[in-house]
Amino acid sequence: MISNNELYLTTNEAVTFDPNYRYKAPMPLFEIRKVKGSQITYFTNSSIIASSIQFNEQLLIKIIGNELSCRSGYDDNYRCGFFKGVFEKQQINNIICYVIQNYIICQVCDYPEIEMYVKKGCIKQNCKSCGKKRYVKNELEITKIYQIIVNHLNK
Numbered sequence: 823m824i825s826n827n828e829l830y831l832t833t834n835e836a837v838t839f840d841p842n843y844r845y846k847a848p849m850p851l852f853e854i855r856k857v858k859g860s861q862i863t864y865f866t867n868s869s870i871i872a873s874s875i876q877f878n879e880q881l882l883i884k885i886i887g888n889e890l891s892c893r894s895g896y897d898d899n900y901r902c903g904f905f906k907g908v909f910e911k912q913q914i915n916n917i918i919c920y921v922i923q924n925y926i927i928c929q930v931c932d933y934p935e936i937e938m939y940v941k942k943g944c945i946k947q948n949c950k951s952c953g954k955k956r957y958v959k960n961e962l963e964i965t966k967i968y969q970i971i972v973n974h975l976n977k
């Protein structure tokens with residue numbers, strides 16, 4: 823959730839009033855640049871965001887690119903993710919928040935201390951904070967994001 827110009831890793835709105843809440847990340851930053859005649863949206867701090875939410879950077883870029891239905895990848899010169907086309911930051915932030923809410927935050931204790939792995943083809947979450955092991959909500963299994971994460975974890 824986005825509040826006070828920061829990305830909070832929680833579903834509990836009350837913690838956004840707690841100045842000492844530690845599970846937060848800086849705001850994702852984007853910049854549109856014209857490269858060889860085409861407009862490209864660069865996710866300029868993708869490395870910082872991925873490490874703050876403890877999520878694989880390439881995987882995050884791939885998920886966002888897939889949701890935006892555009893070509894995406896990692897730009898070695900700028901050392902960040904990119905999406906071919908012009909996109910609103912709000913649109914990308916919504917995807918990031920969706921990933922955080924469903925895959926990074928524990929459904930039991932609400933802390934972002936999840937370790938994901940695949941069991942019998944399904945994504946299971948092991949929470950390092952409260953110790954609960956659970957499958958990701960099964961209504962998510964039909965989504966493309968779910969499949970992308972399964973493929974990544976199976977690599």
Ligand SMILES: [Zn+2]
Pocket residue numbers: 928929930931932933949950951952953954
């Ligand atoms: Zn937990």
